[in-house]
Amino acid sequence: xxxxxxxxxxxxxxxxxxxxxxxxxxxxxxxxxxxxxxxxxxxxxxxxxxxxxxxxxxxxxxxxxxxxxxxxxxxxxxxxxxxxxxxxxxxxxxxxxxxxxxxxxxxxxxxxxxxxxxxxxxxxxxxxxxxxxxxxxxxxxxxxxxxxxxxxxxxxxxxxxxxxxxxxxxxxxxxxxxxxxxxxxxxxxxxxxxxxxxxxxxxxxxxxxxxxxxxxxxxxxxxxxxxxxxxxxxxxxxxxxxxxxxxxxxxxxxxxxxxxxxxxxxxxxxxxxxxxxxxxxxxxxxxxxxxxxxxxxxxxxxxxxxxxxxxxxxxxxxxxxxxxxxxxxxxxxxxx
Amino acid sequence: xxxxxxxxxxxxxxxxxxxxxxxxxxxxxxxxxxxxxxxxxxxxxxxxxxxxxxxxxxxxxxxxxxxxxxxxxxxxxxxxxxxxxxxxxxxxxxxxxxxxxxxxxxxxxxxxxxxxxxxxxxxxxxxxxxxxxxxxxxxxxxxxxxxxxxxxxxxxxxxxxxxxxxxxxxxxxxxxxxxxxxxxxxxxxxxxxxxxxxxxxxxxxxxxxxxxxxxxxxxxxxxxxxxxxxxxxxxxxxxxxxxxxxxxxxxxxxxxxxxxx
Amino acid sequence: xxxxxxxxxxxxxxxxxxxxxxxxxxxxxxxxxxxxxxxxxxxxxxxxxxxxxxxxxxxxxxxxxxxxxxxxxxxxxxxxxxxxxxxxxxxxxxxxxxxxxxxxxxxxxxxxxxxxxxxxxxxxxxxxxxxxxxxxxxxxxxxxxxxxxxxxxxxxxxxxxxxxxxxxxxxxxxxxxxxxxxxxxxxxxxxxxxxxxxxxxxxxxxxxxxxxxxxxxxxxxxxxxxxxxxxxxxxxxxxxxxxxxxxxxxxxxxxxxxxxxxxxxxxxxxxxxxxxxxxxxxxxxxxxxxxxxxxxxxxxxxxxxxxxxxxxxxxxxxxxxxxxxxxxxxxxxxxxxxxxxxxxxxxxxxxxxxxx
Numbered sequence: 001x002x003x004x005x006x007x008x009x010x011x012x013x014x015x016x017x018x019x020x021x022x023x024x025x026x027x028x029x030x031x032x033x034x035x036x037x038x039x040x041x042x043x044x045x046x047x048x049x050x051x052x053x054x055x056x057x058x059x060x061x062x063x064x065x066x067x068x069x070x071x072x073x074x075x076x077x078x079x080x081x082x083x084x085x086x087x088x089x090x091x092x093x094x095x096x097x098x099x100x101x102x103x104x105x106x107x108x109x110x111x112x113x114x115x116x117x118x119x120x121x122x123x124x125x126x127x128x129x130x131x132x133x134x135x136x137x138x139x140x141x142x143x144x145x146x147x148x149x150x151x152x153x154x155x156x157x158x159x160x161x162x163x164x165x166x167x168x169x170x171x172x173x174x175x176x177x178x179x180x181x182x183x184x185x186x187x188x189x190x191x192x193x194x195x196x197x198x199x200x201x202x203x204x205x206x207x208x209x210x211x212x213x214x215x216x217x218x219x220x221x222x223x224x225x226x227x228x229x230x231x232x233x234x235x236x237x238x239x240x241x242x243x244x245x246x247x248x249x250x251x252x253x254x255x256x257x258x259x260x261x262x263x264x265x266x267x268x269x270x271x272x273x274x275x276x277x278x279x280x281x282x283x284x285x286x287x288x289x290x291x292x293x294x295x296x297x298x299x300x301x302x303x304x305x306x307x308x309x310x311x312x313x314x315x316x317x318x319x320x321x322x323x324x325x326x327x328x329x330x331x332x333x334x335x336x
Numbered sequence: 337x338x339x340x341x342x343x344x345x346x347x348x349x350x351x352x353x354x355x356x357x358x359x360x361x362x363x364x365x366x367x368x369x370x371x372x373x374x375x376x377x378x379x380x381x382x383x384x385x386x387x388x389x390x391x392x393x394x395x396x397x398x399x400x401x402x403x404x405x406x407x408x409x410x411x412x413x414x415x416x417x418x419x420x421x422x423x424x425x426x427x428x429x430x431x432x433x434x435x436x437x438x439x440x441x442x443x444x445x446x447x448x449x450x451x452x453x454x455x456x457x458x459x460x461x462x463x464x465x466x467x468x469x470x471x472x473x474x475x476x477x478x479x480x481x482x483x484x485x486x487x488x489x490x491x492x493x494x495x496x497x498x499x500x501x502x503x504x505x506x507x508x509x510x511x512x513x514x515x516x517x518x519x520x521x522x523x524x525x526x527x528x529x530x531x532x533x534x535x536x537x538x539x540x541x542x543x544x545x546x547x548x549x550x551x552x553x554x555x556x557x558x559x560x561x562x563x564x565x566x567x568x569x570x571x572x573x574x575x576x577x578x579x580x581x582x583x584x585x586x587x588x589x590x591x592x593x594x595x596x597x
Numbered sequence: 598x599x600x601x602x603x604x605x606x607x608x609x610x611x612x613x614x615x616x617x618x619x620x621x622x623x624x625x626x627x628x629x630x631x632x633x634x635x636x637x638x639x640x641x642x643x644x645x646x647x648x649x650x651x652x653x654x655x656x657x658x659x660x661x662x663x664x665x666x667x668x669x670x671x672x673x674x675x676x677x678x679x680x681x682x683x684x685x686x687x688x689x690x691x692x693x694x695x696x697x698x699x700x701x702x703x704x705x706x707x708x709x710x711x712x713x714x715x716x717x718x719x720x721x722x723x724x725x726x727x728x729x730x731x732x733x734x735x736x737x738x739x740x741x742x743x744x745x746x747x748x749x750x751x752x753x754x755x756x757x758x759x760x761x762x763x764x765x766x767x768x769x770x771x772x773x774x775x776x777x778x779x780x781x782x783x784x785x786x787x788x789x790x791x792x793x794x795x796x797x798x799x800x801x802x803x804x805x806x807x808x809x810x811x812x813x814x815x816x817x818x819x820x821x822x823x824x825x826x827x828x829x830x831x832x833x834x835x836x837x838x839x840x841x842x843x844x845x846x847x848x849x850x851x852x853x854x855x856x857x858x859x860x861x862x863x864x865x866x867x868x869x870x871x872x873x874x875x876x877x878x879x880x881x882x883x884x885x886x887x888x889x890x891x892x893x894x895x896x897x898x899x900x901x902x903x904x905x906x907x908x909x910x911x912x913x914x915x916x917x918x919x920x921x922x923x924x925x926x927x928x929x930x931x932x933x934x935x936x937x938x939x940x941x942x943x944x945x946x947x948x949x950x951x952x953x
Binding site: 073075077122129130131132134135136138140141142143145146147149150270274277278280281311312314315318321322325326329330 | 727743750754909912919925
């Protein structure tokens with residue numbers, strides 16, 4: 001980090017100022033003049049937290065996507081389909097068994113197995129043919145999308161939320177002061193906080209796995225230099241299977257999560273895929289930390305856009321992407 | 337990049353063909369090149385020798401600009417090209433061959449050479465097909481003849497033998513009006529007869545064209561150059577004439593004794 | 598890229614490099630003469646439906662796929678933004694011309710609106726290229742897909758210029774020089790003219806310094822730099838050239854449908870163009886049109902075919918997906934590849950195991 005500050009003093013100053021401004025906005029009580037300009041603080045805080053939790057969701061999907069690309073150079077455009085399929089499947093399991101947690105686990109397993117099948121029967125034979133693999137994933141996503149449409153139609157589905165996740169929780173952030181002098185705190189849905197916590201936990205576990213285990217080291221080496229990986233003599237195909245299975249399972253599991261606090265319907269696969277693309281372009285391909293940073297950035301852009309610039313919320317996300325591509329094409333966090 | 341023509345002309349007369357000062361190239365923490373300072377005069381023929389990993393190809397990559405150097409300056413015929421992209425350096429007369437032939441496998445031999453001729457002339461974006469008397473086309477035909485590839489000129493590169501591909505690789509470097517050429521292991525994988533042909537091509541180049549040769553085959557290298565630079569671990573550790581280097585005990589121990597290419 | 602190389606390396610000696618003269622292309626493939634003749638006299642015996650909804654539509658899609666083929670086959674850049682460029686041109690035609698949306702459409706004459714629309718679409722395509730070319734090849738498909746969806750969402754949500762979800766209806770094809778160009782026969786010949794012209798231009802340019810340089814950039818960009826070419830500039834120029842073709846097709850597209858909306862250039866159609874180009878074959882320009890006619894035929898007759906075998910006619914996308922999967926798995930260089938391998942086999946029936 002000292003390197004960064006040393007080489008980009010102006011940017012560092014800008015970032016520090018932005019962080020200071022954010023901290024003020026979050027923790028201080030807003031004077032009426034500020035509320036005139038920016039609207040209610042409660043709305044701002046909600047947008048902020050919604051953005052971060054949405055970012056958590058995006059991170060879970062995008063991290064699998066970026067891992068699969070980073071290691072196997074496979075731009076898996078069926079990733080969104082895996083998300084949606086996981087969501088639908090989780091819905092069925094949850095309504096059938098009544099257990100949300102069981103649905104999560106079962107979905108992870110089933111979609112991971114689907115990933116293993118795909119990697120083993122199809123992608124394995126296309127080593128090195130990056131474009132061809134991507135075209136196959138497009139075909140698979142078309143097939144899956146139509147099969148899902150056939151089975152579940154165009155309706156909205158919502159994965160039933162367990163009772164212990166329901167309801168709001170009070171967060172120690174002041175939104176306003178009542179005329180009696182009493183402080184009003186922010187009420188926020190518990191489920192979103194739990195999901196954010198889950199995303200953070202999984203993210204940390206992934207980081208630890210990549211940086212502190214032998215298998216993680218092999219994956220990182222493979223991301224940097226695939227030829228070197230085969231030279232180490234390790235069973236590369238086994239590694240690929242494991243990574244694809246994990247990425248797919250994670251996407252499916254996230255589908256259940258997304259289906260819980262958002263909803264599932266036809267077309268969601270494309271939306272989440274596009275979100276992943278933007279997150280990964282912004283954060284940098286093959287980088288988990290990049291996926292995290294990109295996800296939070298895009299989540300915040302999405303939510304703040306929806307609240308403060310409703311007509312152009314989505315465009316804001318793409319504007320960020322265009323700016324990153326223009327100034328730093330390899331993504332914010334990727335080296336060269 | 338905005339150097340006046342007058343400045344350039346005056347520089348050409350007196351300048352060195354190639355001048356590297358303090359060139360360093362880091363890959364993360366690994367120093368592939370450390371503080372390289374090197375001067376080559378116009379028309380000089382030099383060999384850069386050293387064991388594998390000595391940094392020879394990295395040196396070439398920095399000179400052509402394939403990789404930017406981490407620090408230091410590079411001057412080409414008096415002009416500071418340190419921050420120029422590769423194509424700007426090439427348009428000023430620098431050429432290069434690759435250790436593993438870097439050819440356009442989807443195109444024919446004559447197409448490959450034609451591109452090389454076009455690259456250093458005007459009309460790179462021309463949408464018009466070349467006419468019969470097109471200058472670049474003529475140069476391409478002549479060049480193909482010079483490297484004895486006329487019989488296969490319409491064939492796809494992927495169908496050539498290894499030796500023919502190496503010949504084509506050299507032809508690409510001779511296109512246009514080169515002033516200085518970098519040959520990266522031109523003899524790699526050649527048969528004895530092909531090596532003799534190679535030596536012939538190199539020694540019969542016009543005297544104003546200087547070159548640097550990276551080679552593991554000392555026989556070929558020492559026969560086509562008048563000076564030698566020895567590299568080891570990313571640094572230059574000796575320079576001199578071929579006879580001096582050949583008989584130098586340090587060189588013999590370091591290069592011929594261990595780490596033989 | 599196996600999708601392009603396989604078509605060239607069919608067997609020693611059989612794959613001669615493309616020659617320099619345009620007419621030799623026709624000499625080598627006499628079937629092209631027959632095709633040209635067939636297309637020219639088609640209006641004499643075909644119904645309006647066949648003229649416009651089958652061949653006309655196929656040629657328009659073929660032009661857009663051709664622009665993709667130019668970038669992917671000759672340049673090694675798989676760009677998913679070509680359909681979007683066509684959509685952009687179509688939108689501009691609607692905005693500058695006369696439509697039912699009188700509060701937005703400017704009502705300018707076609708000889709102002711159409712060229713302007715094409716210029717704007719080409720600028721859009723070039724800028725997309727600027728964003729896409731500075732990264733490695735495999736990112737291109739991602740970045741262009743993201744740009745395409747950005748355009749989709751923008752047109753969906755912007756009402757001031759693009760009229761949001763509804764888009765523009767009753768886009769009128771001009772009446773010029775005494776001809777109603779939307780009448781079936783004139784419109785057919787208009788489309789035919791531009792499709793054939795763009796095809797010939799692409800074939801011609803492929804052997805020009807520009808086209809050869811692009812192929813060089815595809816095969817070895819590092820070497821091209823080392824030969825004196827500014828690789829980034831060449832790629833961007835290629836995007837501009839391809840955008841021109843797609844833009845013209847976009848004008849024909851909006852005139853064909855008489856309407857344009859966000860869905861015209863949505864993710865579905867964007868992917869469809871990719872499928873058309875790949876199924877036809879990325880190695881030669883004619884592949885784009887082969888893919889297009891197959892797609893249009895399927896689109897038109899699949900419903901009846903599906904119902905005939907007892908399947909739900911709505912499962913068209915499944916059919917497309919499966920077909921595409923089969924092609925990518927077993928003949929990634931598309932129909933052209935299949936044909937090239939079949940021809941090679943026919944030429945050497947006595948050699949055991951010809952190159953399949």
